[in-house]
Amino acid sequence: MPSVPGEITVLLNQWREGTAGAFDQLIPLVYPHLRELAAAYVRRERAPGLIQPTSLVNELYLRLIAQKKADWADREHFFTFAAKVMRMILIDNARNNLAQRRGGGAEHVPLDEDIAWISVGSLDMLELDQGLEALSRIDAAKVQLIELRYFLGCTAEEAAEITKVSKATVDRELKFARSWLFRYMDGTSTQSTS
Amino acid sequence: MSVEPATLARVEAIFHEALELPAQQRDEYIDRRCGDDRALAAEVRSLIQASESESALGRERAASARATRTIAARGRRIGAYEIDRLLGRGGMGSVYLAHRVDGEFEQQVAIKLVDLPMASELFRERFRVERQILANLTHPCIARLLDGGVSEGGEMFLAMEYIDGVNIAAYCRAHRLSIRERITLFLKVCGAVQFAHQSLVVHRDLKPDNILIATDGTPRLLDFGTAKLLTPLSGTAAAGFTQHGIQAFTPSYASPEQILGEPISTATDVYSLGVLLYVLLAGVPPYSIQNFTTGEFLRLVCTEQPPPPSVAAKRAGTGVRLDADLDVIVLKALRKEPQQRYLSVEQLAADLLAYASGRPVAARRGNYRYRALKFVRRNALPVAIASVLAATLVLGAVAVFWQWHIANQQRQRAEARSEDLRQLSSSLLAEIDEAIKELPGSTPVQRLLVDRVLHHLDHLAGDPADVATTLDIVAGYTRLGNLQGNPYEQNIGDPNGGLSSLDRAIRLAQQLNVQQPKDARILAALATAEQSQGEVLFGIGKTQGAIDSMRKSIADYDARDRLPGTGAAALAESASAVGALGDLLGQSGVSSLGDDAGAIAAYRKALDLCDQALRLEPGYVRAQRGVAIDHLKIGNIKLTTDPPAASREYALSLRAWLALPAPEQSTISTRRGIAQTHIKIAAAAAAMDEYERAQQELELATPTMEYLATADAGDSRVTYDLASFYVRRASTYVDQIDAATGKALGEARPIAQRAIDQMNRALPLLERLAALQPGNVSWAANLAQSRVTLGSLTTRFGLGNGSPLAKLGMTTLSNIARLPDANIDVLECAVRAGLEAEPPELRSTHRTVELAQRLADATQRHNPEHLWLLARALRADGQRAPAVDVATHALGLMPDPAADKPSRLRRLLVSQTQQ
Secondary structure (H helix, E strand, O other), rough: OOOOHHHHHHHHHHHHOOOOOOHHHHHHHHHHHHHHHHHOOOOOOHHHHHHHHHHHHHHHHHHHHOOOOOOOOOOOHHHHHHHHHHHHHHHHHHHHHHHHHHOOOOOEEOOOOOHHEEEEHHHHHHHHHHHHHHHHHHHHHHHHHHHHHHOOOOOOHHHHHHHHHOOHHHHHHHHHHHHHHHHHHHHHOOOOOO | OOOOOHHHHHHHHHHHHHOOOHHHHHHHHHHHHHHOOOHHHHHHHHHHHHHHHHHHHHHHHHHHHHHHHHHHHHOOOOEEEEEEEEEEEEEEEEEEEEOOOOOOOOEEEEEEEEEEOOOHHHHHHHHHHHHHHHHHHOOOEEEOOOEEEOOOOOOOEEEEEEOEEEEHHHHHHOOOOOOHHHHHHHHHHHHHHHHHHOOOOOOOOHHHHHHEEOOOOOOOEEOOOOHHOOOOOHHHHOOOOHEEEEEEHHHHOOOHHHOOOOOHHHHHHHHHHHHHHHHHHHOOOOOOOOOHHHHHHHHHHHHHHOOOOHHHHHHHHHOOOOOOHHHHHHHHHOOHHHOOOOHHHHHHHHHHHHHHHOOOOOOHHHHHHHHHHHHHHHHOOOOHHHHHHHHHHHHHEEEEEOHHHHHHHHOHHHHHHHHHHHHHHHHHHHHHHHHHHHHOOOOOHHHHHHHHHHHHHHHHOOOOOHHHHHHHHHHHHHHHHHHHHHOOOOOOHHHHHHHHHHHHHHHHHHHHHHHHHOOOHHHHHHHHHHHHEEEHHHHHHOHHHHHHHHHHHHHHHHHHHOOOOOOOOHHHHHHHHHHHHHOOOHHOOOOOOOOOOHHHHHHHHHHHHHHHHHOOOOHHHHHHHHHHHHHHHHHHOOOOOOHHHHHHHHHHHHHHHHHHOOOOOOOOOHHHHHHHHHHHHHHHHHHOHHHHHHHHHHHHHHHHHHHHHHHHHOOHHHHHHHHHHHHHHHHHHHHHHHHOOOOOOOHHHHHHHHHHHHHHHHHHHHHHHHOOOOHHHHHHHHHHHHHHHHHHHHHHOOOOOOOHHHHHHHHHHHHHHHOOOOOHHHHHHHHHHHHHHHOOOOHHHHHHHHHHHHHHHHOOOOOOOHHHHHHHHHHHOOHHHHHHHHHHHHHHOOOOOOOOOHHHHHHHHHHHHHO
């Protein structure tokens, strides 16, 4: 992530304490990264109709501002939060997208190369959201990793740094979580544990 | 649908283990691991099946998406070009093969679409100018920039000559070029770079991918100057967004100055050419990125000399023999300091040519002196740059924020001084100290940065300055001092250096204070520096000095608070300083002074300040939280010795928490505070044998504790908190059973079952944590003790065979407690387990006494609870008289009992004083 952590932490604290201008200074620090990943969802080659990167990020900021009261302990907290917000945005976007052009043969744009069977802006996203809800009830840590890795666009290393576990753990947890979600969304759940 | 977390953990473990195996062995393995649990086996199998379908479908979809993208892009118009296909994707955008369609002439081009946010007008203007310069760069070995501009869609694009070729490193390998042939090829590259340098264009991103060998065998350099072109300009700072630009470079080939964010010059290209030459000769890069995080890698590039190419080639087993002259040439190009490298590409090329023709090599001269010169002794960097270094190292960012103070350097010094230096000290020092703290284990770099900052501050402090600037310098010294040696913060372990910085801060602040005794800002700065001094002194065992400093600090805060116009925020700040003194004196931490009375007095004073603040500004959140926290801390001090008094404090704390305005109540930190308070109230109730009430309070805390663990599940600390919480609930049930002596086993059993239920919740969490951080002995000890507890409870109440589990825990504990540096957590776990383990043959009374002695010593024989454990251990070992002595000593530490209700610990101790 191209950002200056110390500065972000300082600014987050200032922002929380109501220092004028702190949020404005925060934006340029996190904006490029967020926009970069927003652009990754919405590649320019894509057919029109999907959300545009800039509006995606602007929306994220609007929601961040709405959450001004949130109590961010540190930058890790900020990024996990941002990941969650990004998830909300993309899910809402998929919902609107589907409402607008029902059944239209949408182009397949993977949420991430690593989880390419999920297509951005499609029904997949809504099912994924439900799957994540279900998964969060038994293992919220995995959901957090998925948000960081696939919604905020962190690399596995970055997700590991943010959640303070090893990269190997992140890879393992994600592998399991993907399988779990796949089974959930595939509707072939054979879970018998109560 | 719902799965217990414990089950999930098992499923997950077997899932991963099975996936490690070849497919045909999995079934058998799953059966073996799951035993009779058919449901478990079915669950694992279905997930493994899902995993296989998931990866297969993922691969298929990813491939089809890539294909679609390429097709979708085809035919798109960008300026005068039409896109044919995607060539590649880079950090700043995608590159396409395209052809010209405006009919003028047929030409294949490579189009780079630049993905830059919110390009300002000024940036576009510069883009245009620089593009013109690059377009004029004509050399047979440089791919020309043909065109560029803004597409109809608003994206910026560059059109370059399309080169159909192979990257230089791959070419050398494929054609098995000899060393001499490689050098000849490299010299052609040097010629092209030298040509560009004469036109004042620096490449900035030289690497094999940018040097293609065309079919006729000539090298062609791509992307000349594009890196600079794509860096937003400083002049637009007013736009807010462009205060920082993004500097793109490739870590493996980036020079130290690029990583450090220093000015880029032709020497930067000399360095990258050095890396290229290294790769061409040795077959491996000078620094291997494989084994490091990007952050570590970048640090390495800035601090460590690479091995000579000859050594690297030998290690890599390439079979190539390089002689010493080539080593010195390459290493001279790779020096950290730009001015120590070859002064120009021409000189590098000349030396290589000399080598090739057997003449003496210039790099040999002065080599020894170079080695004696340390990187550290380079010209001092501006603070801003140092902070970029720190930031880069921390995040391992590939794109680095470029502080525009570099541009400022070129401004008039006088102008820079008044404005920028103020900014430096106020904002950048704040940043640098955050950034340095987070540098992972790189003390030399941290020290280097600290030296730089110190040097900078000393320089500033030497000149006369106005009050505001001097205050900034005071703040700078204070922050630096904390960074050097404040044990309460992450520090670089140099307390003496820290004290000297803090001395300077205090001296400067005192001088100001003499001139203007009634300036609130000065008093606050002085108080802050003194508080830090106290903390550093405390850290090195100078307790009395620490307390003196803290008291001075508080006196200065007092003086400040007496000034007219002191606001609620200032009072709350003073309150937190006084609270810090309280923590130092007596909070039940590991390293406090054990001055409980002094601590309580400090907290009372802090409470008083908070009250004043609240009178000035009713509902002021920070003060209100202060009230809640200070009562909680007073309660904590009184908990072991005087539970009824603690109980009263906790009730006040709870009242303060609940008086916070509604939005505050829903924040995570407040919810955590409220839950903690309930837990403490429960502890006080249990200490007074009021178990029903204790369980009620714990019940109140349960939803929040569980919520916190899920809300912030990535944070291992909250998981640990939740596990400890379950353990606490279990132990409260056990205490309840123990207190009701004489009751029949049948009556105790349901309560024991509840305790076991709680332990069964805690155990999987603790297992997960222990697996997460195998090196964390406190977690390992907690897990082991919990196993002993669960196993022993099961055995003791005849609810099953707990013996193997308890034995497992005992073995672990005995191993980690044996270590000489076992901490208080470990010792306490081991002692408790040693006292309670069932069946009795698991206990070694002698060994438990030994551990209990260490535990009591670790808390200076001041902690009655630990002394009680020691007394029990002694008694169990048959040493009655010493047990009585210890218990008597412990009782002496406790205040006179409240007439109606002696605390549980007191009663337990009294029973230990009986022969």
